[in-house]
Amino acid sequence: MTSLAAFGAAGLLALAGWRIGWLTPGGAAAGWLIGGTVFWRAGPVGAVLLGTFFISANLLGNLRARGGRKRTAATRDARQVLANGTWAALGTLILPAAPALGWATFAGALNAAQADTWATELGIARSATARLITSGRPVPAGTSGAVTLAGTLGGVSGAILLSGIAFSLGLSLSLASGALLGGIAGMLADSLLGATAQGRFYCEVCQAISERRRHLCGRTGRWEGGLRWLDNDGVNFLATAVGAATAVAWARLW
Structure with a gap:
């Protein structure tokens, strides 16, 4: 596929x-940059995999909203898009020089984003x-670092789906299985980082703990713990890096 x-x-x-x-608007600009890079370097295979993640993630979010579960944000902004897509896009940039390394990085990072998103959306929707x-310790569904059975099974299902599509489109068994392991590893890393290192901020207006310094109401929260x-x-961003690294390590061991 040409760059144009x-x-x-x-x-x-x-x-x-x-x-x-x-x-x-910022999310669309970031999506254009990530998507254009993937489409250009990874061709139709990359386009199908990225499109599967993008569409399924948003459809699951809409289903959750229709079920009465509030989303953390109505739309995805540039930071969210770049956090989920940067490592995958970087993987495609090294495809000409190192195809196996590039595909492993791309598929592992993207599948980590897929598994984590499915786990979050289905976990909150079902629990x-x-x-x-x-x-x-029991906490409300959606709390950073928390897991549910429904969410975990959903995340694994999302990882299996994307890995299966990758294999059906021509990726080798080692790359597809590495992407599956990368997806699961990234999902677990996201939960561990969320529970131990992620910053927590208290919003006095909403009287709730938020994972963002500026809460949805617009008020800046008071730091409660974790890394500011x-x-x-x-x-x-770190979880998708774990997914990429896991897939690369598996491909080298295969």
Whole structure:
């Protein structure tokens, strides 16, 4: 796929995401950059895999909202898009020089984002309570670092889906299985980082703990624990890196 066609197609998809309400203007711009890079370097296979993640993640979020479960944000902004897609896009950039390394990085990172998103959306939609991955203490579903059976099974299912599509489109068994392991590893890393390192801020207006310094009401929260600089987007960025590294390690061991 030529660069012009790739970025043109990505622009249309990003525009559609903005018009539907899935992306903010900044999120659409970031999506155009990530999508154009993937479409250009990874071709139709990369486009199908990225499109599967993008569409399924937003459809699950809409289903959760229709079921009465409030989403943490109505649309995805640039930081969220870049946090989930940067490592996958970087993987495609090294494809000409190192195809196996590039595909492993791309598929592992993208599947980590897929598994974590499915786990979050299905966990909140199907469960009112969850348990912290570190201590097992009951907490409300959606709390950073918390897991549910429904969410975990959903995340694994999402990882299996994307890995299966990758294999059916021509990726080798070692790359597809590495992507599956990367997805699961990234999902677990996200929960562990969320429970131990992610910053927590108390909003006095909403009287709730938030993972973001600036709460949805617009008020800046008071720091309660964790690393001040590590928000949910930072955790997602690190979790997708874990997914990529896991897939690369598996491909080298295969």
